[in-house]
Amino acid sequence: VADLVTHACVAFLAKAPTARTHVATFVAGTLIPDLVSRVPSSALSWIGRTVSPIDPTFIYWWDVLHLPVGMLALAFTLAQLFPATARRAVFWNLLGGMLLHLAVDLLQSHLSSGYLLLWPFSTAGFELRWMGSEDSVFLVPFLVPVTFAVWRWTQPRTGSPLPPAPAPPA
């Protein structure tokens, strides 16, 4: 799991060259997997070993929201909260953000089989192991200003420019 600052920066960088519609939803999509899975499971683990024992079922339960199948279900559910006219775009931007989150996480290396991308259809794990799980600590000091610069100095894509107006008759 990369940190949320890295995930947010990558989301802004991914949206910078686009038409920049539904940016907030896309960025929220990159933040949500950790907020709804890692944060509660870590908190419950901590409570379980320091306050009162907790059945592991309640700790592992959240982890499915960090898998593609859970992300799909969560994006569908959250999209229902939005107006019908925006629901389809919200769904795809949420899901796109979540999958981008997973793609960034896949770059890391852990002492495990990796992420279960096809669960529940397959239990084969996968990760690219291109960077250590703490390497984002060294990346963030560069990534944040680069993201600000790219967002500030690139223009959103606006489609084909309009043809020039015909010259008035002499």
Next chain:
Amino acid sequence: MPDDPAPLEPRFPLGRFLLGLAVIAVLGWRYADYAQHGVVTYRTCAADPARHDGQALAFPLWEVTAVRPDGYDIAKVIPRVAVVGPTEGLEVGDVVSVAATFRGSDSSVVESFRIAHPYRRWKQALGAVGVVLALVFLPTAFTVRGRRVVERG
């Protein structure tokens, strides 16, 4: 008011929303069951130590909770796993990944190799900053209008 969806908005899709929640709930329970019974974990080994003696186990990103002369304790989902292995440079609060084999005689695990994560605290701090920023970002990026969530701006 063209920016207020309330007058034209059909009723809330409660059925689809509840269906989504139900699917998430079932997936969560199924995954929790798989995580505990679909793979061999320390808990599996401890339940039948003789059968799982010598079983290879992995403990990625576990916290050191005690250091003893002959080893150390780690905790994560399971509150305490006793590890037999070298302890040089190890302190309570460190985060380590441990590859080990289960020892049925005392339900401890014998370290095969260990990966230190000295920058884990920095990453956790960065993660906490990220959570705070996210909790600030989300309410400022979205609002509720006409009983629907909408993006601001």
